[in-house]
Amino acid sequence: KKNSSESRGALIVLEGLDRSGKTSQSTRLHSFLDGLGYSVESWRFPDRNTGVGQMISSYLANESQLDDRAIHLLFSANRWEKRRLSDKFAAFASSQAERAASRRASILQIQEELLGFGDDEIIGFLKRLDSHVKGEWAMKAAGISLMETKLRTGKTLIVDRYSYSGVAFSSAKGLDIEWCKAPEMGLLAPDLKAAERGGYGGERYEQLEFQRKVAKSYQTLRDSSWKTIDACCPVEDVEMQIREVVSDCVVTCEKGKSLSQLWS
Numbered sequence: 001k002k003n004s005s006e007s008r009g010a011l012i013v014l015e016g017l018d019r020s021g022k023t024s025q026s027t028r029l030h031s032f033l034d035g036l037g038y039s040v041e042s043w044r045f046p047d048r049n050t051g052v053g054q055m056i057s058s059y060l061a062n063e064s065q066l067d068d069r070a071i072h073l074l075f076s077a078n079r080w081e082k083r084r085l086s087d088k089f090a091a092f093a094s095s096q097a098e099r100a101a102s103r104r105a106s107i108l109q110i111q112e113e114l115l116g117f118g119d120d121e122i123i124g125f126l127k128r129l130d131s132h133v134k135g136e137w138a139m140k141a142a143g144i145s146l147m148e149t150k151l152r153t154g155k156t157l158i159v160d161r162y163s164y165s166g167v168a169f170s171s172a173k174g175l176d177i178e179w180c181k182a183p184e185m186g187l188l189a190p191d192l193k194a195a196e197r198g199g200y201g202g203e204r205y206e207q208l209e210f211q212r213k214v215a216k217s218y219q220t221l222r223d224s225s226w227k228t229i230d231a232c233c234p235v236e237d238v239e240m241q242i243r244e245v246v247s248d249c250v251v252t253c254e255k256g257k258s259l260s261q262l263w264s
């Protein structure tokens, strides 16, 4: 695979209106990058597989009603919960941080013990941290996120919807945009946001009206890492446009572009 634990992967986020083709394009982009030899993984938000995700799912299916702020915070919590490493690893990392800090164990000893986890990505990451920042690695490991671990070990992540959906949809309902951004602060900022314009949703007028408001909210969130793709073009054309912007981005990340945090 092209990405190794020595070069980091890219965090690519696909955003857009309802049924603008994000899921189709995520799949196509995944195959493209995989074909080029990149190590790649696809995520999507909401992640309906977690406890919080199930609450979101039932809200979206109109099976439960929630206050606008409450559902906003659930969407955000759904991203924060994906940030965590497994309980087992988190407990291990904090105990090792303590051992390393009090010099009761050498980095080598701790690395040996890490092998018991059998997770190549975590091991690769910790080894790499060791050579870069010496004994501080275990401290860092205690607070490191799953997403960051994957990126730093060379995995490129394609994420279908992220914090921008959270802010755009909730602010389109009338919530204050800064209030909406607040719980997202501190999550990793994407290296590239491919925003798909246009769409195929809206069987009812009201829905179209709402999508327009969402589109407006997206506009307010735009920054230099957004690339807008016209999703009204044929699927293959959209795919080509996405490939072009993503190819540049993965190379920049491989060369060591640093990770940053959202809105901080």
Ligand code: Z5A
Pocket: 016, 017, 018, 019, 020, 021, 022, 023, 024, 025, 045, 046, 060, 075, 076, 160, 161, 162, 163, 165, 166, 167, 169, 170, 200, 231, 232, 233, 234, 235, 236, 238
């Ligand atoms: N939401 C939120 O409020 N807060 C948050 O923090 C998050 C989300 C993360 C569920 O999201 C809702 O949650 C969503 C935002 C809100 N509500 N809305 N609206 P979701 O991701 O689960 O659902 P979705 O956005 O509605 O995604 P979708 O239905 O999966 O649509 P899509 O991924 O953008 O499109 P698609 O499935 O790839 O394509 C739809 C159809 O169009 C399909 O038949 C394709 O074959 C076709 N298609 C795709 N591209 C084309 C082109 N170029 N031409 C012609 N036809 C095409």
